[in-house]
Amino acid sequence: MQFELLATAAKMALMLGIFILGVAPIMLWVERRMSAFMQDRPGPNRLGPLGLVQGVADAVKFMFKEDVTPAGADKPLYLMAPALALIPALSTYVVIPFGPDLTVSGKTIPLIVSTGGAGVLIFLALSSLGVYSLITAGYASDNKFSLLGGIRAAAQLISYELALTVAVLAALIPAGSFYLPDVVAYQQKHVWMVIPQAIGFLVFLIAMFAETNRLPFDLPEAESELIAGFHTEYGAMRFATFFMGEYISMTALSMLCVTLYFGGWTLPWVHLTGWLGAIVGLAALFGKVSLFMLFYVWVRWTFPRFRYDQLMRLGWKVLLPLAILNLLAVAVATLAGWFPGVG
Amino acid sequence: METAIFLIFAALALGSALMVVTHKSPVYATMSLVVTLFSLAVMFVLLGAPFIGALQVLVYAGAIVVLFLFVLMLLNISKEEHQQEGQTVHRWVALLGAGAFVGLVVPLLYRATQPRNAGALTEQFVSIREFARDLFTRYLLQFEIVGLLLLVAVVAATVVARKPPAAPSGAPGADSPVSEVEP
Helix, strand or coil: CHHHHHHHHHHHHHHHHHHHHCHHHHHHHHHHHHHHHHCCCCCCCCCCHHHCCHHHHHHHHHHHCCCCCCCCCCHHHHHHHHHHHHHHHHHHHHHCCCCCCEEECCEEECCCCCCCCCCHHHHHHHHHCCHHHHHHHHHHCCCHHHHHHHHHHHHHHHHHHHHHHHHHHHHHCCCCCCCHHHHHHHHHHCCCCCCCCHHHHHHHHHHHHHHCCCCCCCHHHCHHHHCCHHHCCCCHHHHHHHHHHHHHHHHHHHHHHHHHHCCCCCECCECCCHHHHHHHHHHHHHHHHHHHHHHHHHHHCCCCCCCHHHHHHHHHHHHHHHHHHHHHHHHHHHHCCCCCCCC | CHHHHHHHHHHHHHHHHHHHHHCCCHHHHHHHHHHHHHHHHHHHHHCCCHHHHHHHHHHHHHHHHHHHHHHHHHHCCCCCCCCCCCCHHHHHHHHHHHHHHHHHHHHHHHHHHCHHHCCCCCHHHHCHHHHHHHHHCCCHHHHHHHHHHHHHHHHHHHHHHCCCCCCCCCCCCCCCCHHHCCC
């Protein structure tokens, strides 16, 4: 019991440390430097080698800035909203596997924090709670632009969550399990799911951008029409918390995407076990997730923003039917035995 | 440890449920409802049914209550404004509903405490696979009926909500048949 608790705590610390807390400052730097590169300008390059320490300076600045609450704000909700952005995003990673089973002093430790059978459903349930931070922030700020942002966020997230969930379900069918290590094992044994389910992956990818409010779907905060949308009235560390929440949910969804469609922590034709396998697995997962994070930035600085009606039309009339068709096709194909290893 | 988690979330569920019915601001009441639903989901997980728990959060807290909030914000119901002093009819209807609810719950509680009904939870009972199999074989009819009910509700909502078509002169206005709902 004691041993298991300790192991779980260690796994949580590892995942939190590497993927979650490391990601915000690094991504801040990556995003600025990469956007600068794409726009042919230097970007922040003064502080430290290549400007790497800039993120630290920004964090310190945010912490010491005055924290202003608007006079008309609904104070408890206003103060709660940034925390609501962070908590669901921070907890979703528990169902992501990050390596093969380890054996330490005669005990087997699966390299995943939560071994419960509901697996990916826990991820979806927790990430669906993230929308409350946007809504409460919009409502509590006592600002019409914030309110509009909050309303947009509510509509957008619900619309795209449907398509996302249906795409995820289709990806689970061949492995026949909600438990993500089973999905990874299936992919390692047979084929990465992105190949038979390219359409499902496409739906997931698009919905992923909408779920994290990233361009081209950042309608809740569209600066040219809503100033900054739901976080217009937030400053200092509270604003930074929204930012961190966004980066962390980007990481979480990238992890889910990699796990469902790109073999998770496994590498093709590589079968390592023990500590070496764990380290390589973690590195592989990190590498794949990093590629997706770069993709996020790349898309952000490439595509213009959607119009709001286009966004809703895409979600309901294109993505959702596509996701359902994909689900049906996968179900039929699985029943017909076209997927390898399904009997 | 499980007892501690149970006690914490039981208290949270009861407290927030109380907030839902007593708080003056509709937004706070709705947010309390989220806490209630989440606490109940934790109960399901403690009972060994993580599937139900996850669905509870995913469907109710993650989608339905968001819609409640969405409507509240769209209508911009300001704080404490809609505190109508209850009309007597409302009170009687509410009392009747509460009485009917108690009448449903008490026999269930009684049944649940009878030792012969309180079988232990088995692996089979809580496994998602078995659950799905039961749903699509033994309870197929009920499942389909619920599905049909939801479909009817969706169609009805569409009919109620859509704008009357921009009628060409002389054509009937708002109450054209359902089949013309846009594809």
